[in-house]
Amino acid sequence: xxxxxxxxxxxxxxxxxxxxxxxxxxxxxxxxxxxxxxxxxxxxxxxxxxxxxxxxxxxxxxxxxxxxxxxxxxxxxxxxxxxxxxxxxxxxxxxxxxxxxxxxxxxxxxxxxxxxxxxxxxxxxxxxxxxxxxxxxxxxxxxxxxxxxxxxxxxxxxxxxxxxxxxxxxxxxxxxxxxxxxxxxxxxxxxxxxxxxxxxxxxxxxxxxxxxxxxxxxxxxxxxxxxxxxxxxxxxxxxxxxxxxxxxxxxxxxxxxxxxxxxxxxxxxxxxxxxxxxxxxxxxxxxxxxxxxxxxxxxxxxxxxxxxxxxxxxxxxxxxxxxxxxxxxxxxxxxxxxxxxxxxxxxxxxxxxxxxxxxxxxxxxxxxxxxxxxxxxxxxxxxxxxxxxxxxxxxxxxxxxxxxxxxxxxxxxxxxxxxxxxxxxxxxxxxx
Amino acid sequence: xxxxxxxxxxxxxxxxxxxxxxxxxxxxxxxxxxxxxxxxxxxxxxxxxxxxxxxxxxxxxxxxxxxxxxxxxxxxxxxxxxxxxxxxxxxxxxxxxxxxxxxxxxxxxxxxxxxxxxxxxxxxxxxxxxxxxxxxxxxxxxxxxxxxxxxxxxxxxxxxxxxxxxxxxxxxxxxxxxxxxxxxxxxxxxxxxxxxxxxxxxxxxxxxxxxxxxxxxxxxxxxxxxxxxxxxxxxxxxxxxxxxxxxxxxxxxxxxxxxxxxxxxxxxxxxxxxxxxxxxxx
Numbered sequence: 163x164x165x166x167x168x169x170x171x172x173x174x175x176x177x178x179x180x181x182x183x184x185x186x187x188x189x190x191x192x193x194x195x196x197x198x199x200x201x202x203x204x205x206x207x208x209x210x211x212x213x214x215x216x217x218x219x220x221x222x223x224x225x226x227x228x229x230x231x232x233x234x235x236x237x238x239x240x241x242x243x244x245x246x247x248x249x250x251x252x253x254x255x256x257x258x259x260x261x262x263x264x265x266x267x268x269x270x271x272x273x274x275x276x277x278x279x280x281x282x283x284x285x286x287x288x289x290x291x292x293x294x295x296x297x298x299x300x301x302x303x304x305x306x307x308x309x310x311x312x313x314x315x316x317x318x319x320x321x322x323x324x325x326x327x328x329x330x331x332x333x334x335x336x337x338x339x340x341x342x343x344x345x346x347x348x349x350x351x352x353x354x355x356x357x358x359x360x361x362x363x364x365x366x367x368x369x370x371x372x373x374x375x376x377x378x379x380x381x382x383x384x385x386x387x388x389x390x391x392x393x394x395x396x397x398x399x400x401x402x403x404x405x406x407x408x409x410x411x412x413x414x415x416x417x418x419x420x421x422x423x424x425x426x427x428x429x430x431x432x433x434x435x436x437x438x439x440x441x442x443x444x445x446x447x448x449x450x451x452x453x454x455x456x457x458x459x460x461x462x463x464x465x466x467x468x469x470x471x472x473x474x475x476x477x478x479x480x481x482x483x484x485x486x487x488x489x490x491x492x493x494x495x496x497x498x499x500x501x502x503x504x505x506x507x508x509x510x511x512x513x514x515x516x517x518x519x520x521x522x523x524x525x526x527x528x529x530x531x532x533x534x535x536x537x538x539x540x541x542x543x544x545x546x547x548x549x550x551x552x553x554x555x556x557x558x559x560x561x562x563x564x565x566x567x568x569x570x571x572x573x574x575x576x577x578x579x580x581x582x583x584x585x586x587x588x589x590x591x592x593x594x
Numbered sequence: 595x596x597x598x599x600x601x602x603x604x605x606x607x608x609x610x611x612x613x614x615x616x617x618x619x620x621x622x623x624x625x626x627x628x629x630x631x632x633x634x635x636x637x638x639x640x641x642x643x644x645x646x647x648x649x650x651x652x653x654x655x656x657x658x659x660x661x662x663x664x665x666x667x668x669x670x671x672x673x674x675x676x677x678x679x680x681x682x683x684x685x686x687x688x689x690x691x692x693x694x695x696x697x698x699x700x701x702x703x704x705x706x707x708x709x710x711x712x713x714x715x716x717x718x719x720x721x722x723x724x725x726x727x728x729x730x731x732x733x734x735x736x737x738x739x740x741x742x743x744x745x746x747x748x749x750x751x752x753x754x755x756x757x758x759x760x761x762x763x764x765x766x767x768x769x770x771x772x773x774x775x776x777x778x779x780x781x782x783x784x785x786x787x788x789x790x791x792x793x794x795x796x797x798x799x800x801x802x803x804x805x806x807x808x809x810x811x812x813x814x815x816x817x818x819x820x821x822x823x824x825x826x827x828x829x830x831x832x833x834x835x836x837x838x839x840x841x842x843x844x845x846x847x848x849x850x851x852x853x854x855x856x857x858x859x860x861x862x863x864x865x866x867x868x869x870x871x872x873x874x875x876x
Binding site: 197223228231429452 | 639719722723814830831832833834836837839
């Protein structure tokens with residue numbers, strides 16, 4: 163009896179291993195690994211088009227979720243099994259470690275060929291994430307090592323129907339901070355909910371606070387503060403913190419905002435229960451799923467000062483890299499040039515509701531996506547600043563804003579608390 | 595009379611409290627399951643607008659769409675093969691190993707057993723890269739057999755521990771009787787030890803079947819070809835970075851949960867016995 167059982171087990175093993183014999187295909191095939199579930203169907207369609215056009219087969223292999231994909235890429239790099247084209251998730255130092263380990267092709271010559279024909283198709287800020295400038299702290303040879311296939315920006319959106327109900331022009335969102343506060347008074351009087359966002363996940367508060375810091379004091383002063391040359395008790399920083407108190411006092415912020423997760427905020431805005439939302443461009447896809455009839459527009463955060471332009475967080479959304487060891491690397495680069503061309507970028511944007519990395523595609527995509535994409539002119543991101551704030555300082559700053567909103571602390575108290583932590587962290591760093 | 599009434603009321607109050615507690619625990623356990631089934635029958639926007647457990651319209655086509663778009667057919671078959679092969683492998687190897695650790699005296703048996711137990715302490719994700727490199731060197735990466743061997747390895751330690759604990763308490767007289775009847779060592783393992791260990795084996799089968807059925811990260815790392823992936827990987831198709839297709843995801847989850855619920859129902863009479871096993875043997 164047990165012999166029969168073991169026999170069945172061995173039969174199963176051999177039956178399964180028999181399935182693993184690969185077929186030999188004489189066509190050139192480019193293998194692409196990615197994690198973007200929502201874009202997989204569009205990628206497969208583009209692969210079919212490319213095969214019909216160039217005779218080169220492209221296999222898009224989806225490995226989701228993204229954290230498992232990251233592990234797979236790392237394991238494949240260790241085993242020298244990376245595909246022809248792949249993406250890297252993580253920070254710039256992870257990207258740099260792959261380049262240092264000799265896994266990624268320097269695509270600068272292709273980008274610069276024909277007077278930078280390929281490079282010039284992209285939003286400059288989308289390329290920044292994939293670029294290593296000369297003298298970079300990672301010790302990487304200056305150049306481009308990745309191709310952005312889409313971009314993202316974080317901005318405000320407003321509900322056009324609720325705007326009309328408040329007696330406002332639905333095609334005229336507030337441009338100045340005072341206009342924004344005035345709408346807050348109307349929202350409060352009408353008993354509606356104002357701005358919703360994922361401010362329970364504090365990085366989104368940090369994002370808006372940075373937008374206003376750039377607007378009120380300019381980039382140089384923000385970076386000087388991060389370097390420790392200017393204290394957080396500076397009047398400009400107190401003005402940045404006061405922005406949140408003013409918003410709360412005017413009624414432009416929704417109730418329960420400081421503990422709200424972004425999914426709840428998205429649900430409230432999609433169900434027309436909030437006038438404004440502060441969210442990333444991915445929200446277009448999210449709102450479409452939650453309420454396909456939602457009428458809304460995107461807008462930059464209203465300016466609190468006319469001294470410096472407002473800045474928003476944004477940059478490349480997803481990027482692809484070419485395996486330097488791939489025997490198909492020339493074909494892989496040609497495919498990426500085709501993938502980032504105007505028609506393919508328009509198709510990707512229309513099919514997936516992501517913003518195109520090709521700046522020439524804006525006229526042919528839905529208006530709401532174009533509105534988000536036009537924000538790229540104002541985009542910045544902590545990853546490209548070259549200096550970074552202590553995580554404890556960021557946490558104290560963001561938690562401080564939460565306590566201002568709930569009326570627990572004043573902007574001056576928060577500024578003083580943050581500065582104390584900053585000084586403590588700097589002293590620790592000097593002692594090291 | 596008053597005294598009896600007091601005790602009756604006290605008993606009633608305690609029973610009521612216990613029942614309220616148990617009902618709330620049951621509701622807590624069942625609600626996510628019911629929400630999953632209800633959501634699998636709604637549209638994406640209805641999930642966010644209508645929070646009731648009974649949908650206004652039953653969209654049974656979500657199940658067909660989930661099956662087709664997720665490519666469940668091949669993945670479902672793969673998961674069944676992997677679960678059967680891995681559980682079978684674990685039952686055979688761990689029962690033999692546990693019996694040997696319990697009954698046979700050989701040099702280094704304690705050391706080997708401690709090594710197996712130490713393996714229980716290593717978190718599985720910590721060994722992924724090492725497993726990947728090992729399978730790559732053995733040319734077993736991207737093959738179902740490589741995945742099955744890894745999963746057998748993952749489940750062995752706990753199963754050996756459970757079975758050895760059981761065999762340690764098994765009366766030696768039963769084996770002596772079998773030996774007098776002419777049984778070899780392997781015959782005693784097959785004819786005496788394994789039939790007695792049925793409740794523990796049921797626990798080993800259910801726990802390992804659950805682990806293999808729900809596993810997807812190792813599969814995702816080892817396999818490059820989609821045709822080898824188990825069912826759980828297909829479920830990820832519906833879960834994007836920012837957008838999740840909830841109706842299809844919930845329909846897919848309901849489909850994937852069914853086989854494991856059936857296994858549990860078939861084995862449940864042994865499970866409680868197996869978990870508390872050790873008191874009565876033979």
